[in-house]
Structures are given as structure tokens and as C-alpha cells.
Amino acid sequence: MSSCPGVSAVAALDEPTRRRLYEHVVRQTAPVSRDEAAAALGLARKTAAFHLDRLAEESLLDVVYERRSGRTGPGAGRPAKLYRRSGREVSVSLPERNYxxxxxxxxxxxxxxxxxxxxxxxxxxxxxxxxxxxxxxxxxxxxxxxxxxxxxxxxxxxxxxxxxxxxxxxxxxxxxxxxxxxxxxxxxxxxxxxxxxxxxxxxxxxxxxxxxxxxxxxxxxxx
The missing domain is CATH 3.30.1380 (Muramoyl-pentapeptide Carboxypeptidase; domain 2)
Structure with missing residues (x-):
């Protein structure tokens, strides 16, 4: 019943760049790669990756792996790490409520x-x-x-x-x-x-x- 995890998730969104990345990802109809997110927001790939992974740690985003090349089998390359909106619902109430x-x-x-x-x-x-x-x-x-x-x-x-x-x-x-x-x-x-x-x-x-x-x-x- 405790909402402490919700507080942590909301706190994670208080960082402006992280919030912009979150809003960008959840507006997309398909999972987003680090490169796509970085290019869309004009960020360094390393910066985008750091904040996307933090959002995933808080369960605000889900991580999926897909091959974007369409090829399979040996030589197809490693699947790309992609991000999409999590199914988790986050709410914070003070004092704590649980309806x-x-x-x-x-x-x-x-x-x-x-x-x-x-x-x-x-x-x-x-x-x-x-x-x-x-x-x-x-x-x-x-x-x-x-x-x-x-x-x-x-x-x-x-x-x-x-x-x-x-x-x-x-x-x-x-x-x-x-x-x-x-x-x-x-x-x-x-x-x-x-x-x-x-x-x-x-x-x-x-x-x-x-x-x-x-x-x-x-x-x-x-x-």
C-alpha cells in the first residue's frame, strides 16, 4: 500500500531533460531507440541513454529489444535497445491514500x-x-x-x-x-x-x- 515508489518515480521526472525524454517516448506509436530520442531532442546519445535508463529503473518506461534491420540469423547484428511507455500507473498522495x-x-x-x-x-x-x-x-x-x-x-x-x-x-x-x-x-x-x-x-x-x-x-x- 505504500506509495514511496510513486514518490521516487515522480522525483525522477523532476529533472527537465528526463521529463522531456519521457514525454517524447510516450507520444510515439512505436518503441524509441537511444539514437532516435537523442536526435529528436538534440541531445548527446550518452545523455539520452543515461536518462532513458533511469526512467526504466523507475518503471516509467519499459525496455524491449528489436532488430530494426529486418534481418535474422547469423550476421543480423545485435537487437537494438528500445524504450516505450510502461504499463505502470503512478500516483502520489499526501497523506497516503489507497482507494x-x-x-x-x-x-x-x-x-x-x-x-x-x-x-x-x-x-x-x-x-x-x-x-x-x-x-x-x-x-x-x-x-x-x-x-x-x-x-x-x-x-x-x-x-x-x-x-x-x-x-x-x-x-x-x-x-x-x-x-x-x-x-x-x-x-x-x-x-x-x-x-x-x-x-x-x-x-x-x-x-x-x-x-x-x-x-x-x-x-x-x-x-
């Missing part, structure tokens, strides 16, 4: 509900829980670090953890019950995926915070 995830989960829930007859909200909560459980990066991942990575801006409030940012803010304001319920089950899934039984996720809306709060789990009374 693609609830859109995908809601669409999946609707389709599954229509196919099985299970209530949409039940499917949404189950899918959100499963998605959250799959977020764990591996053994030793802490819940605080993972929530930071996902853009929730966690903060300690005594022994509890409050979330300073809701990545689904605009949707949650307009569709509070649906989105906050999804978020609650997502974060319960996160705790399960991390095997963290020290906290429990609870709905606790408050001004300036996400609707979900992580409270220390009460000791078991068994035994």
Missing part, C-alpha cells in the same frame, strides 16, 4: 455474492481479513512497522496503538459503515497474519484518527 484496494475488494465481494448468494458485506469482511493476513513480510515483522508501511501512521497511546491516517479517508467519510467495517476486518487479518496476539483491533472512531484502534488484549481468564 484501489477497497475498490478491488468491493468488486470481488459483489461478484462472489452474486455467484454464491452470500451477503456482500460478509464476503467483503472475509476477503479484507484474508488480504490483511497476507500482508506479513515474514517472521519477526512487527505490527507497528507494517502499519507504517501501509500508510496508517501508527502512534502509541499508552499501551494502545492509534492510527493517525486512514488510507481510505474519503470513502470512509461517505460510506462509513461499509469502509470502516472492511478496515476493521483487514486489520484483524493483519494481526492474525503476524501471529500477534498482544493486540485486538476494535472500532473506536475519534477526531483525527482512523476508525480502528489496536488495544492490548485482555488476559485470558481460562484456568
Amino acid at each position: 484501489e484496494l477497497p475498490g478491488r475488494l468491493l468488486a470481488q465481494a459483489l461478484e462472489e455474492s452474486e455467484a454464491t448468494g452470500e451477503p456482500v458485506r460478509d464476503v467483503l469482511h472475509r476477503r479484507a481479513h484474508a488480504w490483511g493476513a497476507g500482508l506479513a513480510d515474514g517472521p519477526g515483522t512487527g505490527v507497528f512497522a507494517l502499519l507504517e508501511k501501509c500508510g496508517f501512521e501508527p502512534r502509541h497511546d499508552g499501551e494502545a496503538v492509534v492510527l493517525g491516517n486512514c488510507p481510505f479517508h474519503a470513502l470512509a467519510r461517505e460510506h462509513t459503515q461499509t469502509v470502516c467495517g472492511m478496515n476493521l476486518h483487514l486489520l484483524r487479518g493483519v494481526l492474525e497474519g503476524l501471529d500477534d496476539d498482544g493486540y485486538e483491533a476494535r472500532l473506536a472512531p475519534s477526531p483525527g484518527h482512523c476508525c480502528v484502534r489496536l488495544e492490548p488484549k485482555a488476559p485470558s481468564s481460562d484456568g
